[in-house]
Amino acid sequence: MSDPMEFLLWVKGPMFELALTIFGIGLAARIVEIFLLGRKPNYAKPRRGELAPGFRTLISRTVADPGTFARAPFDVVVGLVWHLGFLIALLLFIPHIELINSLLGLAWPGLPNPLVDAVTAVTILSLIAVLIHRITHPVKKYISTFEDYLIWVATFLPLITGYLAYHRLINPYPLILGLHILCVEIFLILLPFTKLTHIFTAFIARWYTGATFGRKGVVS
Amino acid sequence: MTALSLDRGLAALRDEIDAPVAAFFSSCVHCGLCAQACPFYIETGDPKYTPILKVEPLRLLWEQELSLWGRLKAMLGIGRKVTDEMLEEWEPLLYDSCTMCGRCSMVCPVGNDIQSMVRKTREGMVASGHAPAGLIEASARAIRTGSPMGLTWKTLEAQIKHVESSSGLEVPVDREGVEYLALLSSMEVINFPEYLEAITRIFHHAGVTWTLSKDYFEATNAGVQIGSRDIAAELVQRIVDAAVGLRVQGVISPECGHAYTAVRWEGPNLIEKPYPFEVLHIIELLDKLRAEGRLKTSGKVTDRLSMHDPCNLARKSGVIDQQRNLMDLVAENFVDLKEHGRFQWCCGAGGGVSSNERADELRMAAFKRKKAQIEEIEPDRMVTMCATCRTQLEEGLEEFNMDIPVVGLTEIIADHLVEKGKPA
Numbered sequence: 002m003s004d005p006m007e008f009l010l011w012v013k014g015p016m017f018e019l020a021l022t023i024f025g026i027g028l029a030a031r032i033v034e035i036f037l038l039g040r041k042p043n044y045a046k047p048r049r050g051e052l053a054p055g056f057r058t059l060i061s062r063t064v065a066d067p068g069t070f071a072r073a074p075f076d077v078v079v080g081l082v083w084h085l086g087f088l089i090a091l092l093l094f095i096p097h098i099e100l101i102n103s104l105l106g107l108a109w110p111g112l113p114n115p116l117v118d119a120v121t122a123v124t125i126l127s128l129i130a131v132l133i134h135r136i137t138h139p140v141k142k143y144i145s146t147f148e149d150y151l152i153w154v155a156t157f158l159p160l161i162t163g164y165l166a167y168h169r170l171i172n173p174y175p176l177i178l179g180l181h182i183l184c185v186e187i188f189l190i191l192l193p194f195t196k197l198t199h200i201f202t203a204f205i206a207r208w209y210t211g212a213t214f215g216r217k218g219v220v221s
Numbered sequence: 222m223t224a225l226s227l228d229r230g231l232a233a234l235r236d237e238i239d240a241p242v243a244a245f246f247s248s249c250v251h252c253g254l255c256a257q258a259c260p261f262y263i264e265t266g267d268p269k270y271t272p273i274l275k276v277e278p279l280r281l282l283w284e285q286e287l288s289l290w291g292r293l294k295a296m297l298g299i300g301r302k303v304t305d306e307m308l309e310e311w312e313p314l315l316y317d318s319c320t321m322c323g324r325c326s327m328v329c330p331v332g333n334d335i336q337s338m339v340r341k342t343r344e345g346m347v348a349s350g351h352a353p354a355g356l357i358e359a360s361a362r363a364i365r366t367g368s369p370m371g372l373t374w375k376t377l378e379a380q381i382k383h384v385e386s387s388s389g390l391e392v393p394v395d396r397e398g399v400e401y402l403a404l405l406s407s408m409e410v411i412n413f414p415e416y417l418e419a420i421t422r423i424f425h426h427a428g429v430t431w432t433l434s435k436d437y438f439e440a441t442n443a444g445v446q447i448g449s450r451d452i453a454a455e456l457v458q459r460i461v462d463a464a465v466g467l468r469v470q471g472v473i474s475p476e477c478g479h480a481y482t483a484v485r486w487e488g489p490n491l492i493e494k495p496y497p498f499e500v501l502h503i504i505e506l507l508d509k510l511r512a513e514g515r516l517k518t519s520g521k522v523t524d525r526l527s528m529h530d531p532c533n534l535a536r537k538s539g540v541i542d543q544q545r546n547l548m549d550l551v552a553e554n555f556v557d558l559k560e561h562g563r564f565q566w567c568c569g570a571g572g573g574v575s576s577n578e579r580a581d582e583l584r585m586a587a588f589k590r591k592k593a594q595i596e597e598i599e600p601d602r603m604v605t606m607c608a609t610c611r612t613q614l615e616e617g618l619e620e621f622n623m624d625i626p627v628v629g630l631t632e633i634i635a636d637h638l639v640e641k642g643k644p645a
Contacts, residue, residue: 030289035243038287044489046499048539062332065254068560069328072257080252080330140253143268149251194290199331202247207332209241214326214334217486218539219563221327 009179012186020186027193028201035205047216054215055208061221062207075134079127086124090117090160114167121164128157148195155191158184227305230349234282234303237341243287245333246280249273255325255335260567260590261318261583272325275314276338278303278345308351315342316353317580320587322532322567336537339572343448352447355577360443360452367459369443369576370407374435377410381433384418390425392417395467396432401506402469402498403431404440404460404484406477409608416476416608419635420503426638427515429506431473434463440474442483446573453483454491460484464498471499473506476629478533478571478607485538502534503631504606508543511550518637521553527600528557528630529591529614530565531607544606544630551637552604558594566590570613588617595625603627 065077091097095111102108111117132153135141162181164170171177191197214221255272256262262270281303284291294300301307323336346352359369366373381392393399401424409416424431437459444453464472474481485500501509510516528548534540541562548555560566569587574580591614595603603618603625605611614627 027289031247034287034289035240035247038238038240038243040239040241041490042493044493044495045486046489046495058332062330065330066328066564068564069254069257072263073254076252076254138253139266140256140262140268140271141251144251144253144271144274146251152250196247196250199248199250202244203331205244206241206248206334209244210326210329210332210334213241213337217537219536219541221563 005173005176005179009175009182012179012182016183016186020189024189024192027190028198031193031198032201032205035202043216045216048218049215051212051216054220055212058211058214058221059204059207061211075130079130079134083124083127083131086120086127087156087160090121090124090163093117118164118167121160121167125157125160125164128153128160132157152191152195152197155184155188155195155197159188225348225350227303227308227349230308230345230347230351231282231303233348234279234342234345235286237279237344238283238287241334242279242338242341243283245331245335245338246283247288248331249333250331252330255329255333258324258328259319260322260324260569260587264586264589265583269314270318272319272335272339273333275311275319276335276342278308278311279338279342281307282345305349305351308346308349311342312346312351312353313579315339315346316356316573316577317583318587319572320532320567320569320574321572323536324532324564324567327536327563340445340448344450345448347447347449353573353577353579355579356443356447356573359573359576360447360449363439363441363443363456364452367437368407368439369441370411372407372410372439374438377405377433377438380410380414380417383414384421388418388421390421392421393430393432395435396430398468399430399432400469401429401431401471401473401501402464402467403433403473403475404480405433405438405475406441406480406608407439408441408612409475409477412612413476413608413629415632416629419629419632420473422635422638423507423510423516423631426517427510429510429515432467432469434467436466437463440477440480440484442480442487443573443576445479445483445487446576450491453487457484457488457491460488461492461496464496469498471501471506472496474500474502476503476606476608476611476631478531478537478610482533482537502538502540502606504534504543504547505540507631507634508546511546516550516634517639518550518634519639520637521551522633522637523553524601525554525556525599526552526602526604527595527598528555528561529568529603529605529610530561531605531610532565532567532571534606535561535565536563544604547630547634548604551633556598556600558598560594566594568610568613568617570609571607575609575613584613585617585620588613588620592617592621592623595623600625604630604633606630 070077093112094117098111162184166177166181285295321336326334326336362371363369442456481502569584
């Protein structure tokens with residue numbers, strides 16, 4: 002695989018399939034192992050149903066309450082910015098949409114390339130700031146584990162390689178494009194085995210909490 | 222009961238892990254925002270009080286036994302195990318520095334209900350023999366005497382006589398077929414005897430039929446605080462037996478937060494069946510009477526009043542508007558604390574912290590959050606509706622030389638009732 006073109010074909014071919022398989026089976030296993038645990042029956046007379054409050058909280062936790070915002074503005078703002086930036090770069094970059102279309106037959110309008118480029122730059126800078134914050138903030142420093150830094154790297158690499166590839170900053174192009182795809186594959190492979198699962202399980206967690214509070218008549 | 226051991230503790234933890242717990246642990250990205258919701262972290266600045274870390278024993282067990290990657294690691298013999306030493310180290314984190322106020326559960330961006338996991342982890346602590354002495358004693362007294370403070374019917378009887386002579390009204394005891402069985406908390410009986418007189422007068426005024434039970438008058442549940450389903454279920458069953466025996470339609474929790482959540486939300490699950498009666502906090506009942514036009518009051522207090530929402534009542538039970546409706550009835554100059562209702566700050570004493578002497582210093586540290594909130598508003602008096610909160614507020618305000626009396630809402634209402642036969 003000394004030839005960059007050969008490398009690109011490998012990451013787009015067998016490696017991509019392997020990564021998707023590990024991601025798909027792994028994630029399914031993680032979700033199934035959560036739901037298999039179930040919940041004990043609740044005999045307390047509810048004030049309200051669980052369904053609607055669960056879905057409300059599923060959305061509402063995206064934005065912090067005013068008090069938390071005042072106490073931790075960096076977390077709230079930068080956290081939201083880089084998550085949104087990551088999603089925009091992933092889902093609204095036209096070549097990504099074309100790839101998803103070729104795989105799933107689903108397509109939607111994208112954003113102009115220069116806009117996605119600017120968003121990506123902001124996201125990269127935000128992620129660097131987030132890392133510095135993790136290393137320096139007393140709580141984050143204290144509670145962070147190897148895994149927290151590992152998933153930071155796994156999240157950062159697809160963005161930075163994508164940025165380098167788009168700007169043709171590394172030559173030959175097939176090499177940096179191949180590296181970008183490989184980094185995404187590493188992200189996909191790590192996802193089911195690390196707290197990157199929160200991308201999916203956070204919505205389950207939010208629903209349960211919204212439901213628990215909701216049945217007691219509390220908006221959460 | 223078999224001897225307490227690590228094995229029993231691990232079994233208890235295992236039994237507590239359900240789908241929400243697995244979803245919560247799968248989702249935590251160590252953002253640390255839960256620390257910003259915790260009075261114990263905020264007022265000490267010590268990151269070891271970060272709420273999600275307090276449930277680390279539960280997380281470790283879940284990871285090792287119930288998660289894909291953890292099971293792979295366990296097979297390879299890597300990864301930390303839950304040991305007696307670990308549980309010993311975690312005991313003060315789970316009991317001294319957490320009131321289970323649930324504020325962290327309200328702000329976690331991935332939606333983790335951390336408070337519920339502290340409650341669950343305490344089950345494993347009790348079963349493995351790692352609960353604080355103060356709570357063990359309170360639980361033992363509750364099982365043995367019916368009261369966590371060892372209060373007997375005789376003491377209560379003396380108080381009943383006193384209330385009857387001062388109000389000229391009868392305090393009904395063991396009256397069958399009435400609407401409500403009223404429960405009391407020992408702390409209330411000892412510290413705030415005015416509550417019993419207040420409900421006696423209000424119920425007479427509103428035409429509510431009610432009774433106390435000689436068999437069981439205690440509302441609080443030391444089992445829920447220490448984290449023992451066995452003890453908690455036994456205490457709830459005594460309430461159910463008393464209520465069913467007297468054929469009441471409802472049970473009234475007194476001005477106590479955890480007593481209400483214990484009997485209202487946990488109770489039916491502890492005894493594994495629904496109740497044949499309803500459960501109301503006294504504040505819910507008073508607001509219901511108000512809405513039905515059965516509370517006739519006259520005059521309003523004019524000094525500046527603010528209110529402390531008990532966590533168990535507001536954030537954990539959805540009783541938020543009721544106390545404000547009642548305040549409107551009797552107070553002219555009521556101002557809410559800035560963060561109130563579901564986002565209120567804990568007084569620092571709930572969840573068994575006040576029964577655990579070892580935690581006294583931390584309890585006062587956590588109170589500083591409440592103190593700061595009160596200082597922002599500068600009220601003449603504070604109003605609340607939980608005997609534990611009230612005791613903590615009184616003690617804390619005195620500690621910091623703040624001359625702000627604390628009153629129970631039920632008493633204020635009782636003080637403003639229009640006497641029967643007299644025009645308003």
